[in-house]
Amino acid sequence: MSRPLYSHSFTLRLGDTDAAGVIYFARLLEHAHEAYEAFLAAAGRPLQDWTGRGIQIPVVHAEADFLSPMTLGQAIRVELRPGALGRSSFRLDYRFRDTAGEPLARASTVHVAMRAAAAVELPPDLRELLDTG
Amino acid sequence: MSRPLYSHSFTLRLGDTDAAGVIYFARLLEHAHEAYEAFLAAAGRPLQDWTGRGIQIPVVHAEADFLSPMTLGQAIRVELRPGALGRSSFRLDYRFRDTAGEPLARASTVHVAMRAAAAVELPPDLRELLDTG
Amino acid sequence: MSRPLYSHSFTLRLGDTDAAGVIYFARLLEHAHEAYEAFLAAAGRPLQDWTGRGIQIPVVHAEADFLSPMTLGQAIRVELRPGALGRSSFRLDYRFRDTAGEPLARASTVHVAMRAAAAVELPPDLRELLDTG
Amino acid sequence: MSRPLYSHSFTLRLGDTDAAGVIYFARLLEHAHEAYEAFLAAAGRPLQDWTGRGIQIPVVHAEADFLSPMTLGQAIRVELRPGALGRSSFRLDYRFRDTAGEPLARASTVHVAMRAAAAVELPPDLRELLDTG
Numbered sequence: 001m002s003r004p005l006y007s008h009s010f011t012l013r014l015g016d017t018d019a020a021g022v023i024y025f026a027r028l029l030e031h032a033h034e035a036y037e038a039f040l041a042a043a044g045r046p047l048q049d050w051t052g053r054g055i056q057i058p059v060v061h062a063e064a065d066f067l068s069p070m071t072l073g074q075a076i077r078v079e080l081r082p083g084a085l086g087r088s089s090f091r092l093d094y095r096f097r098d099t100a101g102e103p104l105a106r107a108s109t110v111h112v113a114m115r116a117a118a119a120v121e122l123p124p125d126l127r128e129l130l131d132t133g
Numbered sequence: 134m135s136r137p138l139y140s141h142s143f144t145l146r147l148g149d150t151d152a153a154g155v156i157y158f159a160r161l162l163e164h165a166h167e168a169y170e171a172f173l174a175a176a177g178r179p180l181q182d183w184t185g186r187g188i189q190i191p192v193v194h195a196e197a198d199f200l201s202p203m204t205l206g207q208a209i210r211v212e213l214r215p216g217a218l219g220r221s222s223f224r225l226d227y228r229f230r231d232t233a234g235e236p237l238a239r240a241s242t243v244h245v246a247m248r249a250a251a252a253v254e255l256p257p258d259l260r261e262l263l264d265t266g
Numbered sequence: 267m268s269r270p271l272y273s274h275s276f277t278l279r280l281g282d283t284d285a286a287g288v289i290y291f292a293r294l295l296e297h298a299h300e301a302y303e304a305f306l307a308a309a310g311r312p313l314q315d316w317t318g319r320g321i322q323i324p325v326v327h328a329e330a331d332f333l334s335p336m337t338l339g340q341a342i343r344v345e346l347r348p349g350a351l352g353r354s355s356f357r358l359d360y361r362f363r364d365t366a367g368e369p370l371a372r373a374s375t376v377h378v379a380m381r382a383a384a385a386v387e388l389p390p391d392l393r394e395l396l397d398t399g
Numbered sequence: 400m401s402r403p404l405y406s407h408s409f410t411l412r413l414g415d416t417d418a419a420g421v422i423y424f425a426r427l428l429e430h431a432h433e434a435y436e437a438f439l440a441a442a443g444r445p446l447q448d449w450t451g452r453g454i455q456i457p458v459v460h461a462e463a464d465f466l467s468p469m470t471l472g473q474a475i476r477v478e479l480r481p482g483a484l485g486r487s488s489f490r491l492d493y494r495f496r497d498t499a500g501e502p503l504a505r506a507s508t509v510h511v512a513m514r515a516a517a518a519v520e521l522p523p524d525l526r527e528l529l530d531t532g
Contacts, residue, residue, distance in 0.1 A: 019150035025325040059291040063329035158458040192424040196462035285416035
């Protein structure tokens with residue numbers, strides 16, 4: 001597998017868990033999005049900057065697969081890799097691993113750049129961040 | 134105690150719970166705010182309408198007391214009562230009860246009406262909704 | 267399309283939204299899971315009952331597609347339909363619509379019944395609820 | 400004011416915000432609890448360890464005051480200080496500041512140590528962590 005574009009670490013907190021004693025599934029996607037936000041900020045293009053330029057980049061598709069239980073207090077690393085890069089859209093793939101590198105979960109998000117309510121071309125600097133081909 | 138201004142019911146869902154098997158504490162305040170939103174909508178003045186008039190009504194204070202554990206699948210009723218009503222601010226008090234009427238929790242929120250970033254007088258129709266004195 | 271197994275309604279609340287002014291994407295999956303919990307409860311088999319029988323039914327896959335923006339205060343109906351039904355697993359498909367019936371989003375969740383940490387056969391009464399074929 | 404017992408930093412993420420463009424109020428308390436969890440982990444007594452010893456430490460009171468808007472992407476520091484320390488209970492006070500040290504919000508949580516459903520004495524090592532008097 002290719003080298004990650006970005007790696008992000010977090011600890012699973014009580015608010016991430018549910019009464020089954022493991023991560024509440026939808027919170028995994030929230031942590032995926034936080035890794036994407038951390039990547040943009042680290043690259044000097046934080047999410048809030050796009051909004052200031054009148055561009056929204058909503059998630060139009062999200063998915064997640066759960067491979068191993070994630071529990072309270074667990075240290076987790078997310079690896080972010082770019083997927084298909086279109087004219088107005090891009091896909092990000094996330095791998096969640098424990099501290100030994102064992103896979104815990106996978107996720108993907110697809111985003112579309114929009115101005116007002118119309119799809120627009122990806123801003124060149126955002127495209128450059130993601131284009132590793 | 135005075136009659137509630139509004140009563141709202143909900144069921145505690147998996148996403149509301151944490152690994153201790155009960156409600157994650159911050160979610161109680163989210164349910165309090167949802168009761169307030171349901172009250173405004175039932176009164177014909179939904180929260181989104183204020184925004185359309187350039188008015189934000191942020192929460193400036195919130196508090197909660199937990200009296201009895203709330204668990205997955207529990208049916209809960211929230212009673213909403215207005216508290217102190219100021220020129221630009223108002224307080225709402227919430228009582229959470231089980232189906233037998235036993236108290237589960239209490240919460241309060243204080244809101245300030247603002248235009249841009251300045252406190253403004255409460256809109257008359259919002260004041261009227263809350264002024265039960 | 268087949269008749270839904272269950273229909274569930276909710277209103278989009280402030281806590282569901284984000285600074286882009288629409289639903290925060292991961293909250294859609296939380297509302298999907300709430301529709302599943304409401305279905306189980308309405309069928310007399312609430313989620314908490316399985317736990318009492320030593321059975322966990324975690325989500326092992328989740329996905330969502332966003333078709334139209336969902337905004338604060340919007341009334342939304344979720345239609346729940348069963349998908350592939352395996353020996354230990356089942357899939358649920360969700361369609362989110364506005365009050366005019368227009369599609370807003372789609373989602374799916376795949377669940378696996380487990381006892382302790384091993385996959386087990388679906389409880390017969392849960393299978394019966396879902397087997398509409 | 401006394402030196403903080405612990406300082407924790409985080410960045411405000413999209414999932415923390417709401418359609419008003421600022422932090423959704425209940426999320427502040429979630430970040431307060433995360434600071435408490437980070438403090439326990441840094442002290443070598445992570446929250447999950449108490450559960451393993453049959454002890455729950457639920458929040459029985461929480462409150463927050465909002466002093467200045469917190470927005471998407473903002474870097475925030477939480478200072479945690481112990482408050483009143485009882486036989487079975489303790490209070491934690493949180494101060495949220497921006498990178499210039501300006502106050503953004505205050506919060507407090509009160510926790511009670513319980514075994515099964517009865518209040519118990521605070522575990523000595525937890526008391527020691529909090530007793531700075």
